[in-house]
Amino acid sequence: MTRKKRRLYFVILGLLAIGTAAALVLSALRQDIVFFFSPSEIMEAKVPTEGRRIRLGGLVEQGSVVKQGALVHFKVTDGAHSLPVVFEGLLPDLFREGQGVVTEGRMGDGVFMASEVLAKHDENYMPKEVAESLKKSGHWQGEQPK
Structure with a gap:
């Protein structure tokens, strides 16, 4: 076996090992790639929440915000389901x-x-998943999200 063939085999084996490692990492992180889950997905147990840190997204339900000092209780809804949220700290x-x-x-x-709360940044912005969920439930009152 010549030096060129041996070097080629090592390069091919290295690329194969890197490709396998990347595929394993991506498959392990597949569920964590989602930006957030809607209340419907969580309530219908489509998301394994046991012991996991997740993101919940939706609209703050009208009349649900109750502040008790630094503790804040509110509900997040997607029009179909509401989920109570408790947060301690300063809100945006x-x-x-x-x-x-x-x-x-x-x-x-x-x-x-909740350990962190992020509010929307713009009057015209609504996450695509929330808009689709509101349309399905018949609560949508706006233009197509950008």
């Missing part, structure tokens, strides 16, 4: 009822325990 300035929100945290006893 854009946070208010009827606006889009993405929360990050864990499920516990039917309540989403």
Whole structure:
């Protein structure tokens, strides 16, 4: 076997090993690639939430925000289902009822325990998944999301 053939075999084996490692990493992270889940997906148990840190996205339900000092209780809805959320800390300035929100945290006893709350950044922005969910439930009142 010549040096060129041996070098070619090592290069091919190296590329094969890198490709296999990349495929394994991507398959392991497949469910974590989703930006957020809707309340319907979580309530219908389409998402394994046990012991996992997930993101919940939707609209803050009208009349659901209750502040008790630094503790805030509110509901996130996609029009079909609502999920109660508890957050301790400072809310973003854009946070208010009827606006889009993405929360990050864990499920516990039917309540989403949020560790972070992100409010939408623009009057015309709505996540595509939330808009589709609102259309399916018949609560959509706007243009196609951008």
